Amino acid sequence: MANKTAPDSSRRSERSRRAILDASLALVGEVGYDKLTIEGIASRAGVGKQTIYRWWPSKAAVLLDAFTAGVDEDYAQGLPDTGDLTADLKSVLHATVDEFNDPAFQAPYRALAVAGANDEELSRTFVSRLIEPGIRVYADRLRAAQESGEVAADADLRVAAEMLLSPFSQRWLMRTGELTYDFVDTLVDLVMRALRPGSESV
Amino acid sequence: MANKTAPDSSRRSERSRRAILDASLALVGEVGYDKLTIEGIASRAGVGKQTIYRWWPSKAAVLLDAFTAGVDEDYAQGLPDTGDLTADLKSVLHATVDEFNDPAFQAPYRALAVAGANDEELSRTFVSRLIEPGIRVYADRLRAAQESGEVAADADLRVAAEMLLSPFSQRWLMRTGELTYDFVDTLVDLVMRALRPGSESV
Amino acid sequence: MANKTAPDSSRRSERSRRAILDASLALVGEVGYDKLTIEGIASRAGVGKQTIYRWWPSKAAVLLDAFTAGVDEDYAQGLPDTGDLTADLKSVLHATVDEFNDPAFQAPYRALAVAGANDEELSRTFVSRLIEPGIRVYADRLRAAQESGEVAADADLRVAAEMLLSPFSQRWLMRTGELTYDFVDTLVDLVMRALRPGSESV
Amino acid sequence: MANKTAPDSSRRSERSRRAILDASLALVGEVGYDKLTIEGIASRAGVGKQTIYRWWPSKAAVLLDAFTAGVDEDYAQGLPDTGDLTADLKSVLHATVDEFNDPAFQAPYRALAVAGANDEELSRTFVSRLIEPGIRVYADRLRAAQESGEVAADADLRVAAEMLLSPFSQRWLMRTGELTYDFVDTLVDLVMRALRPGSESV
DNA sequence: TGGTAAACGAGACGGTACGTCGAGTCTTGAT
DNA sequence: ATCAAGACTCGACGTACCGTCTCGTTTACCA
Structure with missing residues (x-):
């Protein structure tokens, strides 16, 4: 299937x-995604270009790895559940507001969102590694509330x-x-109005 | 503000x-945004590169003009109002589903969304010319429904x-x-559940 | 012969x-021949480009006109003749040494010599307007000396x-x-040894 | 002195x-020096432009290398010395007449002479590699004649x-x-009259 | 523990596109 | 009709990176 003999990842x-x-994260923050180059990464990292090409197919893939390296575990513990769904959602989203307003976070994330739009393959990974888990933890918290009768059954x-x-x-x-x-x-x-028990469609 | 003497647009x-x-629209459909080049557009259009650089700052700006050229009037007549908000929304969104599933439409629109994410200036234009009007016509339709008592007042x-x-x-x-x-x-x-009169927050 | 209707030189x-x-002379002194451009001349002269193209076929031709404008009469009075050929030649050539070591003179003259080498048409004019007359006044002075017996008859x-x-x-x-x-x-x-009477070839 | 890190010439x-x-020699013969372009050379040679820019500073420098590649050794053996200076000079110059009347030779040589006039750095190389050696072999032959008494001592x-x-x-x-x-x-x-023994200046 | 094969740093290579400059042509108003 | 102005098509400039391809040079496994 691979036309080139795959590199030996154990070495x-x-x-x-x-x-x-x-280097990727540092550079994307400094110059932005468009001006991020493989040569720039290689040079900043003190690495031969080939070493990048050997292990990643594109600069977007490098960035995706760089970005997801520290993020995967964020979703592990799920959303808090104090029994008050509205309060829980607001408190988590307040934290997320702060996070997304942090410039250091914006550049690579925005870059990936963008790169994904034009690269379907990359998009899948981006979605499944970052976006999908995010949606899921919210859906899970809603389900818990549904089971406790806080949310309409249907x-x-x-x-x-x-x-x-x-x-x-x-x-x-999109700003x-x-x-x-x-x-x-x-x-x-x-959203809570829509989910309130008794609001079921006729 | 302009460092170069501005061209005389009357000529x-x-x-x-x-x-x-x-040429921009045709090419972005054929090769995609990443492989869309100024040289390609110029050559396809039978035009000197300088003529593009004289009037647009980037390929994204060209594409934005190309794309919005025929779209501006789409929002002019607003959403239909048959008196049944739910039905009206569904019918319009069904049409939009079809539009967004049309490959000919996808390439340039997606490209612009992407380009905007990394170019704040372009983003403003993109939003104000395409996205904002879209949101507005929906908000207007909802307001009409609100005034007729179909939607909660608050x-x-x-x-x-x-x-x-x-x-x-x-x-x-994001797929x-x-x-x-x-x-x-x-x-x-x-959404209609959330807006139903009588669903006002306590 | 001309495919375009010739301009009316009376107007x-x-x-x-x-x-x-x-402007041509000033610019060639400032930036050199290679960086001398028609656009530059036009802009410096406060003139439309077309006005240059209307009357001259190339920047070299402009420069040739500019340069020969004030030079033609230099050759009119011929070389001095004090009766002492050697002294006359040396005195004239000393003056010429000074002239050619003057930077203001070098740029356009060198430029024309150069342009001529690759443009046969221009070359003819350059030679017949500038070089040939120079050789001729020397030959004339030598002829006078020959007639007075100062130079070998053959x-x-x-x-x-x-x-x-x-x-x-x-x-x-060539430096x-x-x-x-x-x-x-x-x-x-x-040269005087070669021309001395009595040095005739056997 | 060099602002860019010099390329590794061993590779x-x-x-x-x-x-x-x-390609340079072929093209200069076909289209002339003015229409000789780096892009043209690169394309004809099947080479990236950068490979030319990496090793030469200008098209003139390329041409100089191309031209001198096969010429250096021409001056190695000096002029013939049959004991008859006049005959030797005439025979060599006759050959040179033929050479300079050969169109294949003219284009690059003329181009270099010209390019040198406007590029002092190039001029030095051109003179020291091509012109100076030429003058020297003639001076050497004259010296031999002087030592044998065929030419005036002073x-x-x-x-x-x-x-x-x-x-x-x-x-x-200059034509x-x-x-x-x-x-x-x-x-x-x-010239021989000027050099004849007994023609010494008084 | 030394030999050898992979990954490595470096960077030259053939290319594509960049954004700029100037050439020479063409059009518009003003004189 | 010529002129100043300048937009136009075109071609080349010199630069930046692409992704591929050698080059030695580590490095780590295995004989």
Whole structure:
């Protein structure tokens, strides 16, 4: 299947791998995604270009690895559950507002979102590693609330989670609006109205 | 502000302008945004590269002009109002599902969304010319419904419109899910629950 | 022969003509021949490009006109004739040494010599307007000396004049040696030996 | 002095070097110096432009290398010495007349002469690699003749050599006259008169 | 413990596209 | 009709990176 003999990953230099990942993150923050080059990464990392090409298919893939390296475990413990769904959602989303307003976080994440739009393969990984887990932890928290009767039994929780998250990420990605606590509060309140038991469709 | 003496737009060649815009759209459909080049556009349009650089700052700006040329009037007549908000929303969104599933439409739109993420200036134009008007016509329709008592008086209609549109465009842009009639129906139903009179927050 | 209708030279703007010629000389001194451009001349002269193209076929032709404008009459009065050929030649060549060592003179003259080498048409004009007259005044002075018996009767005076002038201009053009009074004195002395009466070939 | 880190010449591709040199000579013969372009050379040689820019500073430098590649050894054996100076000079110059009247030779040589006039750095190399050795072999032959008493003891042989060569190359370069056997014969005869023993200046 | 094969740093290579400059042509108003 | 101005098509410039390809030079396993 592979036309080139695959490299022997057991002999891979961990030192180079880390240097490349670090250089990528540093550079994307400094010059932006468009001006991020393989040559630049190699030179900053003190590494031969071939070492990058040997292990990654594109600069987007490098960046994706660099970015997801420290993020995977964030979703592990799920959302808090104090028994008050509205309060839990607001508190988590307030934290997320702060995170997405942090410039250091923006550059690589935005770059990946973008790169994914034009690279379907990359997109799959990006979605399954970063976006999908995010949606899922929200859907899971909603399910818990549903089971405790806090949420209407017939609500489509996946779509509900998207109603919560997409307006948020859309505002951020496309700069269609400010990301404020007020905004997410309004959003949560509206969604909660839709999910309230007794609001079932006729 | 301008470092170069601005060109005299009264002497601009309409013929060249159209050729460039047409070539851009054709090419982005054929080769995609990443492989779209200024040289390619110029050559296809039978135009000197300088003529492109004289009037546009980047390939993204060309594409934005090309794309918005025929779209501006789409929002002019607003959304239909048959008196049944749910039905109106579903019918419009069904049409939009079809539009966004059309490959000819996808390439340039996706490209612009992407280009905007990394170019703040371009992003503003993209949002104000394409996205903002879209949100606005939905918000307007909701307002009409609110005035007729079909929607709760205290609902934030702008955020409600985003709850309707963002999950949709997010699925499309990031490929986080299928765009189907079912999906938008579920979406509309959920949002309508949130907006139903009598659902006001306590 | 001309495919375009020739411009009507009676309506030509003398003001523009002078401005173009002046700008050419000024610019060639400032930036050198290679970086001399038609656009630069036009802009400096406050003139449309077309006005230059209308009246001259190339930048070299402009420069040739500019340069020869004030030079033609230099050759009119011929070489001095005090009766002492050797002294006359040395005194004139000393003056020429000074002239050719003047930087203001070098740039355009060198440029024309060069342009001529690759443009046969221009070359003809350059030679017939500038070089040929120079050789001729020397040959004429030699002829006078021959008639007065100061020079051998059988000497080829045209070639003798070239023996005097070519080593000089060669040194200057190709930078093969310094242009000094000593050098031209040596040159004159050697040539005079060849021309001395009684040196006729056997 | 060098602002860019110099390339590692030990890794230079001999194949590319030869292809570039060959293409340069071929093209200058076909299109002339002015229309000779780096892009043209690169494309003809099947080479990236950067490979030319990496090793040469200008098209003139490429051409100089190309031209001198096969010429250096021409001067190695010096001029013939049959004991008859006049005959030796005439026979060599006759050969040179033929060489300079050969169109294949003219284009690059003329181009270099010209390029040198406007590029002092190039000029030095051109002179020291091609012109100076030429003058020197003539001066050497004259010295041999001087030592054997065929030439006056006090004559400046360097200037004498220039008297022989400069009128020749001047005629060729500036097209001030025909290059014929007759011309060089006359030239040699005149110079020989100047050098004849007993012609010493008083 | 020394030999050898892979990965490595470095960077030259053939290419493509960049954004700029100037050439020479063409069009528009003003004189 | 010529002029100043400058937009146009075209071609080349010199630069930046691409992804591929040698080069020695580590490095780590295995004989």
